[in-house]
Amino acid sequence: xxxxxxxxxxxxxxxxxxxxxxxxxxxxxxxxxxxxxxxxxxxxxxxxxxxxxxxxxxxxxxxxxxxxxxxxxxxxxxxxxxxxxxxxxxxxxxxxxxxxxxxxxxxxxxxxxxxxxxxxxxxxxxxxxxxxxxxxxxxxxxxxxxxxxxxxxxxxxxxxxxxxxxxxxxxxxxxxxxxxxxxxxxxxxxxxxxxxxxxxxxxxxxxxxxxxxxxxxxxxxxxxxxxxxxxxxxxxxxxxxxxxxxxxxxxxxxxxxxxxxxxxxxxxx
Amino acid sequence: xxxxxxxxxxxxxxxxxxxxxxxxxxxxxxxxxxxxxxxxxxxxxxxxxxxxxxxxxxxxxxxxxxxxxxxxxxxxxxxxxxxxxxxxxxxxxxxxxxxxxxxxxxxxxxxxxxxxxxxxxxxxxxxxxxxxxxxxxxxxxxxxxxxxxxxxxxxxxxxxxxxxxxxxxxxxxxxxxxxxxxxxxxxxxxxxxxxxxxxxxxxxxxxxxxxxxxxxxxxxxxxxxxxxxxxxxxxxxxxxxxxxxxxxxxxxxxxxxxxxxxxxxxx
Numbered sequence: 001x002x003x004x005x006x007x008x009x010x011x012x013x014x015x016x017x018x019x020x021x022x023x024x025x026x027x028x029x030x031x032x033x034x035x036x037x038x039x040x041x042x043x044x045x046x047x048x049x050x051x052x053x054x055x056x057x058x059x060x061x062x063x064x065x066x067x068x069x070x071x072x073x074x075x076x077x078x079x080x081x082x083x084x085x086x087x088x089x090x091x092x093x094x095x096x097x098x099x100x101x102x103x104x105x106x107x108x109x110x111x112x113x114x115x116x117x118x119x120x121x122x123x124x125x126x127x128x129x130x131x132x133x134x135x136x137x138x139x140x141x142x143x144x145x146x147x148x149x150x151x152x153x154x155x156x157x158x159x160x161x162x163x164x165x166x167x168x169x170x171x172x173x174x175x176x177x178x179x180x181x182x183x184x185x186x187x188x189x190x191x192x193x194x195x196x197x198x199x200x201x202x203x204x205x206x207x208x209x210x211x212x213x214x215x216x217x218x219x220x221x222x223x224x225x226x227x228x229x230x231x232x233x234x235x236x237x238x239x240x241x242x243x244x245x246x247x248x249x250x251x252x253x254x255x256x257x258x259x260x261x262x263x264x265x266x267x268x269x
Numbered sequence: 270x271x272x273x274x275x276x277x278x279x280x281x282x283x284x285x286x287x288x289x290x291x292x293x294x295x296x297x298x299x300x301x302x303x304x305x306x307x308x309x310x311x312x313x314x315x316x317x318x319x320x321x322x323x324x325x326x327x328x329x330x331x332x333x334x335x336x337x338x339x340x341x342x343x344x345x346x347x348x349x350x351x352x353x354x355x356x357x358x359x360x361x362x363x364x365x366x367x368x369x370x371x372x373x374x375x376x377x378x379x380x381x382x383x384x385x386x387x388x389x390x391x392x393x394x395x396x397x398x399x400x401x402x403x404x405x406x407x408x409x410x411x412x413x414x415x416x417x418x419x420x421x422x423x424x425x426x427x428x429x430x431x432x433x434x435x436x437x438x439x440x441x442x443x444x445x446x447x448x449x450x451x452x453x454x455x456x457x458x459x460x461x462x463x464x465x466x467x468x469x470x471x472x473x474x475x476x477x478x479x480x481x482x483x484x485x486x487x488x489x490x491x492x493x494x495x496x497x498x499x500x501x502x503x504x505x506x507x508x509x510x511x512x513x514x515x516x517x518x519x520x521x522x523x524x525x526x527x528x529x530x531x532x533x534x535x536x
Binding site: 026027095098105107 | 282283321324325344347349351356358359360361366370371375379382
């Protein structure tokens with residue numbers, strides 16, 4: 001055994017984020033049932049929920065509801081799968097694997113960011129599943145539109161993961177984590193405009209929609225997809241710069257707070 | 270030079286009526302082989318968790334390599350390694366993948382998607398360590414298919430790959446057979462002699478602590494004895510039968526605990 005050199009802090013932090021990303025991907029491949037569920041989920045969400053909404057709600061909206069909903073479901077799937085991925089931090093705690101990460105001389109932020117970006121792999125698979133189900137329903141995206149969503153995926157997943165960390169950081173058992181994921185994702189699906197337009201929302205529902213990070217992620221994606229179209233003004237609510245600024249601000253604040261809670265709950269017993 | 274210094278350490282868990290660690294003080298010299306002994310629930314793992322920065326203290330001062338564990342936790346972690354009581358392996362990964370992950374966390378090698386793609390130095394180091402602790406055949410098998418003993422050996426490789434200055438061993442031979450125990454101690458002694466690694470050991474196999482430099486006995490969260498094994502043996506009123514044998518450290522350990530229990534009952 002050779003005496004090893006002490007690496008720089010920057011290299012160690014980057015190395016940690018990359019290692020955790022690779023671990024998440026590796027674990028996903030070693031669990032075919034999880035990957036299969038990633039593809040089944042879009043059938044339920046896009047095929048059944050989305051299909052039903054398209055058949056019964058599309059009339060009189062003044063825009064193509066199918067495309068509106070496909071984009072909403074794709075972003076919703078990124079949020080849902082990322083939240084579920086971040087929730088596996090609770091599994092790591094129960095299996096004592098979190099000790100391996102927490103005892104390493106690295107920042108807790110690197111651990112959390114690695115976990116979120118690693119969860120992005122399953123989230124993108126789920127998003128692709130949604131796209132495929134959408135294609136079967138006759139709703140399609142062009143290649144540039146898909147690539148635009150893919151390019152925004154890291155920001156969307158970071159935003160989703162940061163929100164999930166706010167809750168997961170305080171939870172220590174799997175059952176509570178599952179409930180937390182449901183509480184995080186379900187209200188967003190209905191209140192942030194993923195499948196139901198919220199341009200006419202008012203009162204408390206409007207206030208809630210403005211607090212939810214997915215509202216801004218969705219609006220940002222739609223501002224890119226609908227740019228230059230006649231439907232833009234009836235679908236997109238905010239200037240894209242506002243959506244980017246809100247998403248980044250929410251992500252940073254939630255990430256800082258969530259990681260702080262996570263580190264503190266692991267240490268203060 | 271003292272590498273670990275603990276002064277009046279107190280830890281009371283949230284909701285607990287009394288402290289698990291109650292005013293503990295001791296120090297460990299650099300390169301020393303230090304045994305921290307005590308019965309179940311005495312406060313050994315709590316103390317180790319505080320020393321390794323994974324648990325906050327209630328009060329007291331703790332430094333590792335001159336760094337405060339509360340104020341400079343990340344830098345403290347650069348100096349330490351641990352084999353904990355409960356395995357901290359990712360059971361969905363292979364043995365080698367667990368080591369690769371650990372090496373990446375410590376920034377020793379950048380993580381690459383397969384063993385074959387890793388640098389030559391990493392491959393040689395892992396292969397060599399796997400041969401030493403006897404897990405070469407299991408290196409590429411999933412952890413969940415391996416015995417507890419094999420998992421323990423893997424943890425040993427993993428904890429040593431970054432050559433820590435202080436190695437915490439929290440009941441490291443629990444679940445190992447006699448041959449594996451002997452092999453492990455031979456290896457740890459080699460590491461200690463070669464690199465001057467400080468070893469902080471907790472164990473219920475008292476014979477493993479016979480050759481340590483210093484013994485610290487904790488009972489009910491308080492230090493009951495702190496000194497060399499010889500001093501500990503000298504302080505007991507042991508009457509061996511047959512009389513030709515000398516008291517072992519285990520004899521002294523049991524007598525100290527009994528004495529401590531009697532003292533507490535009187536108090």
